[in-house]
Amino acid sequence: MYLAGAAQAQTNDAAAFLKRLSATTAKAETLFVEFAQERHLALFEEPLRTEGFLAFQKPNSIRWEVTKPYRSILVCTGNNAAQFEENEGKWKRLDLSYMKSIPNFVAGMAMFLEGRYVERQQDYEFSVREEKGTVLVLKPKQKQAAQFIEAFELLFGDDLSAGARRVTMRQPDGDWTSINFTNQVANKALPAGTFDLQKPMEIEAVRKAVTQ
Amino acid sequence: MLVVLLAGCTPYRFGWSNPTWVKEARQTLSARPARLTQRAVVKAAGREFSCDGVVQFDADGGLELAVLSPMGVMAEVRMDSNGVVQVVKTAPSFRKAWAQEYIGTVVKLLFPVKVEEMATSMTVLWRREEDGRRWEYVFNGRKWQEATIRRGGRRVWEAKGSPELWRVKGPGVEIELRTVERK
Numbered sequence: 519m520y521l522a523g524a525a526q527a528q529t530n531d532a533a534a535f536l537k538r539l540s541a542t543t544a545k546a547e548t549l550f551v552e553f554a555q556e557r558h559l560a561l562f563e564e565p566l567r568t569e570g571f572l573a574f575q576k577p578n579s580i581r582w583e584v585t586k587p588y589r590s591i592l593v594c595t596g597n598n599a600a601q602f603e604e605n606e607g608k609w610k611r612l613d614l615s616y617m618k619s620i621p622n623f624v625a626g627m628a629m630f631l632e633g634r635y636v637e638r639q640q641d642y643e644f645s646v647r648e649e650k651g652t653v654l655v656l657k658p659k660q661k662q663a664a665q666f667i668e669a670f671e672l673l674f675g676d677d678l679s680a681g682a683r684r685v686t687m688r689q690p691d692g693d694w695t696s697i698n699f700t701n702q703v704a705n706k707a708l709p710a711g712t713f714d715l716q717k718p719m720e721i722e723a724v725r726k727a728v729t730q
Numbered sequence: 731m732l733v734v735l736l737a738g739c740t741p742y743r744f745g746w747s748n749p750t751w752v753k754e755a756r757q758t759l760s761a762r763p764a765r766l767t768q769r770a771v772v773k774a775a776g777r778e779f780s781c782d783g784v785v786q787f788d789a790d791g792g793l794e795l796a797v798l799s800p801m802g803v804m805a806e807v808r809m810d811s812n813g814v815v816q817v818v819k820t821a822p823s824f825r826k827a828w829a830q831e832y833i834g835t836v837v838k839l840l841f842p843v844k845v846e847e848m849a850t851s852m853t854v855l856w857r858r859e860e861d862g863r864r865w866e867y868v869f870n871g872r873k874w875q876e877a878t879i880r881r882g883g884r885r886v887w888e889a890k891g892s893p894e895l896w897r898v899k900g901p902g903v904e905i906e907l908r909t910v911e912r913k
Contacts, residue, residue: 561794561806561818562786564913566767582800588769588910590780592800603771603780605908612771612778665822666802691819693803 532644535652536636542678543633549574549681550728551702557695571721572699574631578624579713583721593718594624600715611716630672631681642670651675651683665690679704703728758874762787762841767911770797773904783907791843794818797833805829813843813860836898836905839877839889842867 711719
């Protein structure tokens with residue numbers, strides 16, 4: 519009885535938080551943010567770290583660029599995508615093998631970045647908890663998705679318009695990945711070349727354009 | 731007297747006139763950091779994808795390798811100090827048999843174990859017979875630059891380059907491996 523009551527209260531908390539989140543983050547037309555990703559695998563004592571930048575422009579343009587310890591760019595706009603790998607100072611465009619999954623990937627990322635979680639209530643169970651901010655927890659309802667992901671945890675600060683400060687992906691086997699976002703810039707026009715599928719603009723030039 | 735310490739290993743002892751080379755070759759093959767991160771571009775069936783390979787070397791000569799895609803772990807394998815590869819886990823969408831055959835083979839190709847057992851000619855540094863396959867590690871001068879696996883005399887796998895940039899070819903697959911971090 520008590521547990522059922524607690525669960526209902528948590529559901530209500532989550533619903534209220536989602537409503538606030540949706541109203542705030544949906545206003546962001548563009549986003550530019552630095553990220554530091556750490557993968558914690560049971561196999562290794564130390565986490566595996568990568569760093570880079572994420573750029574997003576409504577409705578469906580995304581750029582995920584790793585700058586350390588190697589350089590790699592993934593650009594998606596709508597149903598199209600391109601990936602580039604740097605080798606000895608030169609960029610090489612890959613002939614991608616996963617084009618079919620791109621629209622789903624872009625739609626999922628856009629949903630996260632725009633705070634439109636409510637749309638996925640049939641796919642995820644939502645809850646919230648307080649932990650140096652508000653943590654929104656998404657657990658997949660479908661068995662197939664639960665094979666890959668146990669939960670997404672998104673940490674938000676007081677300013678919800680700034681988006682999630684940290685995203686943690688927990689896998690069923692105990693491994694987990696956390697992505698910390700810093701130096702976020704919202705609603706600054708991104709240069710046209712940011713999402714160019716043939717020759718994306720250098721990330722340093724993009725960063726300068728949005729931070730000046 | 732020829733001593734074969736490693737079961738299945740075929741040693742050669744002829745024409746090795748410069749013991750300094752032997753020493754340097756051993757050092758090159760056995761010089762391993764605690765951890766190595768490689769970036770791989772894999773070409774298969776006319777398509778390409780990238781992944782990270784993270785190798786952790788054990789003090790006893792074995793290693794653990796995780797192959798990671800942007801979406802998570804594709805496979806984890808362990809190789810013991812005798813070169814026996816075990817697939818620890820694979821992603822639900824990734825076939826375990828594929829991991830055993832392809833990832834296991836590439837690991838053994840690039841990170842030979844028991845190199846202290848080598849005894850060879852001027853070019854072929856180390857050979858090993860296993861499962862009907864012959865593994866050869868070749869030095870040209872003082873640099874390890876080629877590793878091949880032959881079956882029935884035919885070359886089925888080869889790795890050329892250096893520990894910094896390997897180009898690996900196998901049945902239906904080409905892999906370019908760049909070392910991006912050593913710890």
